[in-house]
Amino acid sequence: MRAAAHNPWAARFAPLLDQEEIRRRAAVFPQPMLGLFQLPVEVAYRRLETALQELFYPSQQCVELLSKWVGMAYAHCLEIYSDEKAFLQHINAPEPPLPNFFFPHCFTGLPGTGKTKLLNTLHRILPPPAEIVVGSGYPPVPSQSSWAISIDTCTAPSDLLIPFAGGKERPKNLTEICRKLAYRNGVAIFTADEFQHATTSTSANAQVTKMLMSVAYLGLPYVYGANYSLVERLMRRPHEDRQRLLAHFDVLLPDPPESQDWSNMLAAQKGIAPDIFQFDPIEDALVIHGCSAGCKRAEKHLLLAGLRIGHQRKRPVTIDVLREAYSSQNYASYREEVEQLLQVSLEAWQHSGRKRRHRDDLKCPIDLPKETQAMLLEQTAKLRKTQVAAKMQESAMTPAEKALLKTAERQARKKSPKLQAIPAKRKQPLTAEELKNNSLWFKSKL
Numbered sequence: 120m121r122a123a124a125h126n127p128w129a130a131r132f133a134p135l136l137d138q139e140e141i142r143r144r145a146a147v148f149p150q151p152m153l154g155l156f157q158l159p160v161e162v163a164y165r166r167l168e169t170a171l172q173e174l175f176y177p178s179q180q181c182v183e184l185l186s187k188w189v190g191m192a193y194a195h196c197l198e199i200y201s202d203e204k205a206f207l208q209h210i211n212a213p214e215p216p217l218p219n220f221f222f223p224h225c226f227t228g229l230p231g232t233g234k235t236k237l238l239n240t241l242h243r244i245l246p247p248p249a250e251i252v253v254g255s256g257y258p259p260v261p262s263q264s265s266w267a268i269s270i271d272t273c274t275a276p277s278d279l280l281i282p283f284a285g286g287k288e289r290p291k292n293l294t295e296i297c298r299k300l301a302y303r304n305g306v307a308i309f310t311a312d313e314f315q316h317a318t319t320s321t322s323a324n325a326q327v328t329k330m331l332m333s334v335a336y337l338g339l340p341y342v343y344g345a346n347y348s349l350v351e352r353l354m355r356r357p358h359e360d361r362q363r364l365l366a367h368f369d370v371l372l373p374d375p376p377e378s379q380d381w382s383n384m385l386a387a388q389k390g391i392a393p394d395i396f397q398f399d400p401i402e403d404a405l406v407i408h409g410c411s412a413g414c415k416r417a418e419k420h421l422l423l424a425g426l427r428i429g430h431q432r433k434r435p436v437t438i439d440v441l442r443e444a445y446s447s448q449n450y451a452s453y454r455e456e457v458e459q460l461l462q463v464s465l466e467a468w469q470h471s472g473r474k475r476r477h478r479d480d481l482k483c484p485i486d487l488p489k490e491t492q493a494m495l496l497e498q499t500a501k502l503r504k505t506q507v508a509a510k511m512q513e514s515a516m517t518p519a520e521k522a523l524l525k526t527a528e529r530q531a532r533k534k535s536p537k538l539q540a541i542p543a544k545r546k547q548p549l550t551a552e553e554l555k556n557n558s559l560w561f562k563s564k565l
Contacts, residue, residue, distance in 0.1 A: 128251065128307070132192055155392055171391065176387045181233075188340075214298075221341050224343075232415060246262070276330045388419075388422060396436050403438040
């Protein structure tokens with residue numbers, strides 16, 4: 120095996136072996152937008168929605184997963200591409216030197232935690248397509264870091280591979296063609312996503328299993344995204360399927376509400392519309408987490424629901440507005456899911472040894488480490504307690520008290536002091552004699 124520095128297939132991944140470089144490449148912070156309230160509400164909504172979707176704050180959990188997948192691609196290149204001479208020999212051989220089967224990594228998590236976005240981020244930070252010089256007298260060969268496919272438009276195993284074979288026909292040796300192309304192009308990792316769209320029946324589960332297997336026979340490092348519900352169904356497959364498809368797990372969990380990553384993400388979102396969002400990323404972190412269960416998709420819609428309320432009143436979006444947005448009709452579907460998730464999580468972690476009725480898409484079917492389970496139980500109980508306390512306090516108030524509270528909040532916002540810039544007093548320029556004396560004093564102190 121040749122050193123990575125002299126292996127052009129492996130060397131392209133070398134910069135990404137540094138997690139800080141991964142963090143730098145992965146981060147996306149849109150330019151701040153001002154004056155959204157001066158736009159029609161639907162225009163403001165769409166622009167904020169686009170900016171929130173574009174934003175990517177790389178948490179430590181995300182960086183570690185990206186680092187792991189980059190490491191898989193790097194190790195593959197070190198093992199498969201020994202030198203240019205061997206590469207040229209294998210190009211013309213009947214079979215490329217790829218393994219016959221690569222045990223895939225199942226990448227799972229709650230719906231809305233950002234699995235698809237993280238897989239897309241992987242392809243975004245990987246080296247772009249280029250060419251590799253393999254020897255004098257030979258044309259350069261393509262260098263393509265990765266392949267990716269989404270199953271939402273696929274109905275058969277061959278649908279996943281046809282795009283990479285360069286045509287629409289389905290030859291019998293499709294897998295062999297793709298293996299040769301993957302080796303020639305230096306493909307180092309394959310990802311597949313959106314498999315949950317084909318799991319509506321028992322026969323569909325069998326079809327998805329065939330699709331997952333078809334990619335594994337390419338012999339490439341392979342990560343597929345799956346919601347908890349799909350993992351639950353795969354666990355009911357025959358033993359040989361479970362052994363191959365569920366041998367390795369990568370789980371994406373919501374960031375804890377007290378973590379620096381959660382607060383930093385809120386601060387980044389606040390920075391998109393700083394004149395509108397006036398919640399505190401640290402002090403209000405627990406409340407926002409409780410309103411979204413830490414799921415990023417739900418949390419984005421909470422901010423968007425808050426925008427609608429703030430736009431109507433021409434008032435900033437404070438934590439009180441976000442609490443109101445949580446109870447609004449615009450957030451109803453997410454609110455129902457958040458409350459179900461918190462209840463299911465409490466039952467799951469408290470009664471992990473018993474069979475409980477639950478939604479398959481809300482409970483992690485994998486046995487997580489005990490310390491992780493304890494952390495999730497404490498976190499969920501704290502969020503649930505916060506929600507219950509807020510509801511009890513609100514329900515105990517009379518209509519007159521609620522109206523009085525709203526009036527007081529409005530008056531407090533009106534009376535909040537405005538910061539004024541105080542001009543600095545301008546001094547007269549120093550004279551030559553003063554400059555000379557200052558210089559002598561400075562030298563005496565050396």
